[in-house]
Amino acid sequence: MENNSLDVNVELNMEISQAGELTHTKIFEPGMLTRVGNSTYLRFNEKLDNDEQAKILLKIADNGEIHLKRVAESTNLASLLYFTNQDHNSGHIETEYGIMPLQTFTRDSQVEILDRPLSGKINIDYDLIYDNNIVGNYKFRLIFKA
Template identity: 75%
Template sequence: MENNSFDINVELNIETLQSGELTHTKIAEPGKFTQIGNSVYLKFNESLDNDDTASILVKITDEGEIHLKRVAKSKNLASLLYFTHNKHNSGHLETEYGVLPLGTFTKDSKIEILNNPLSGKINIDYDLIYDNNVIGNYKFRLIFGA
């Protein structure tokens, strides 16, 4: 099994539309790109308030499915979401009060990875669903490079 790991810089822009309110989140951090077999992993941190961080792991399977895991230990929050182009998926949010089932509907997803030099883009447009209701529309734009 091949295991290649490289230092990268990550820029993540997230546009969120919830309850008619549009918000933007931008993260620019160093990270790691790792390939194990046919799967690709991007790992980086998100800076939070009070010098806290959340760890973010993006996995791309060889079938093109995207898994997004975000863990903010100090806030007792962890989420795991799955994205498959034009499909519904089940995920969850773990809080100190219990686990909330969350769903996603991936309206569009695009993955581009170039090897020389190592760089790429991951774009996901999705609806976040709780209890059969769309609670937000998201545009996830991740760009990385060595």
């Protein structure tokens, strides 16, 4: 698997609208792009407070489905979300108190990966749903370059 891995630079911009408040997050980190079969994996870290970090793994399947896994060991939080354009998907967040089921509704998703030069864009607009209630609207904009 490591033979198919390439170093990339990742820029992630997130816009989150929750309870009438809008938040923006920007991440600039080195990452690793790996291709296994027909799937592409992108790994990078998100810096948290107190020199801690969350590990991010993004899987892009050949059918266009996107899986987003985020693990922050220092805060005992882990999430796994799935995105399929114009569809609902089940996911979850793991806390020290147990597993909480979540759903996503992907309003729009676009993936573009170029081989020469290696670069790509992953855009996901989605609603995060808990107990049949929308708890937030998200705009996920990721760009990577070798």
